[in-house]
Amino acid sequence: MLITDLSDYRLEQARACGIAGTCNINTEPLAHAVQRIFGEEGFDVAFEAVGVESALDDAVQHIC
Numbered sequence: 001m002l003i004t005d006l007s008d009y010r011l012e013q014a015r016a017c018g019i020a021g022t023c024n025i026n027t028e029p030l031a032h033a034v035q036r037i038f039g040e041e042g043f044d045v046a047f048e049a050v051g052v053e054s055a056l057d058d059a060v061q062h063i064c
Contacts, residue, residue, distance in 0.1 A: 001021050002037045003023070043064060
Protein backbone atom coordinates (compact mmCIF):
# COMPACT_ATOMS: atom_id res chain seq x y z
CA MET A 1 0.00 0.00 0.00
CA LEU A 2 1.16 3.51 -0.80
CA ILE A 3 -0.38 6.66 0.60
CA THR A 4 0.59 10.04 -0.77
CA ASP A 5 -0.03 13.44 0.75
CA LEU A 6 1.40 16.94 0.95
CA SER A 7 1.44 16.90 4.75
CA ASP A 8 4.25 15.22 6.66
CA TYR A 9 2.01 15.21 9.74
CA ARG A 10 -0.74 13.21 7.99
CA LEU A 11 1.84 10.82 6.53
CA GLU A 12 3.29 10.30 10.01
CA GLN A 13 -0.21 9.49 11.27
CA ALA A 14 -0.55 6.90 8.48
CA ARG A 15 2.78 5.33 9.51
CA ALA A 16 1.61 5.28 13.14
CA CYS A 17 -1.40 3.25 11.93
CA GLY A 18 0.96 0.71 10.35
CA ILE A 19 1.13 1.91 6.76
CA ALA A 20 4.80 1.73 5.80
CA GLY A 21 4.46 3.01 2.23
CA THR A 22 4.11 6.77 2.36
CA CYS A 23 5.21 9.55 0.05
CA ASN A 24 5.15 13.32 0.34
CA ILE A 25 4.70 14.29 -3.29
CA ASN A 26 6.21 17.71 -2.58
CA THR A 27 9.57 16.04 -1.98
CA GLU A 28 9.40 12.75 -3.91
CA PRO A 29 7.90 12.22 -7.36
CA LEU A 30 5.11 9.66 -7.46
CA ALA A 31 7.04 7.56 -9.99
CA HIS A 32 9.94 7.18 -7.53
CA ALA A 33 7.60 6.22 -4.68
CA VAL A 34 5.84 3.65 -6.86
CA GLN A 35 9.20 2.11 -7.80
CA ARG A 36 10.38 2.16 -4.17
CA ILE A 37 7.24 0.53 -2.78
CA PHE A 38 6.07 -1.77 -5.58
CA GLY A 39 9.19 -2.31 -7.69
CA GLU A 40 8.78 -3.27 -11.32
CA GLU A 41 5.32 -4.76 -10.70
CA GLY A 42 3.72 -1.38 -10.02
CA PHE A 43 0.13 -1.33 -8.79
CA ASP A 44 -3.26 -2.32 -10.21
CA VAL A 45 -5.70 -0.20 -8.22
CA ALA A 46 -5.66 3.46 -7.20
CA PHE A 47 -8.04 5.39 -4.99
CA GLU A 48 -7.94 9.15 -5.47
CA ALA A 49 -9.78 11.08 -2.76
CA VAL A 50 -8.58 14.65 -3.16
CA GLY A 51 -10.57 15.62 -6.23
CA VAL A 52 -7.65 17.28 -7.97
CA GLU A 53 -7.37 16.42 -11.66
CA SER A 54 -3.56 16.26 -11.61
CA ALA A 55 -3.67 13.72 -8.74
CA LEU A 56 -6.05 11.53 -10.73
CA ASP A 57 -3.90 11.88 -13.85
CA ASP A 58 -0.79 10.82 -11.89
CA ALA A 59 -2.57 7.79 -10.43
CA VAL A 60 -3.88 6.64 -13.80
CA GLN A 61 -0.46 7.06 -15.45
CA HIS A 62 1.12 4.69 -12.94
CA ILE A 63 -1.46 1.90 -12.89
CA CYS A 64 0.03 -1.20 -14.49
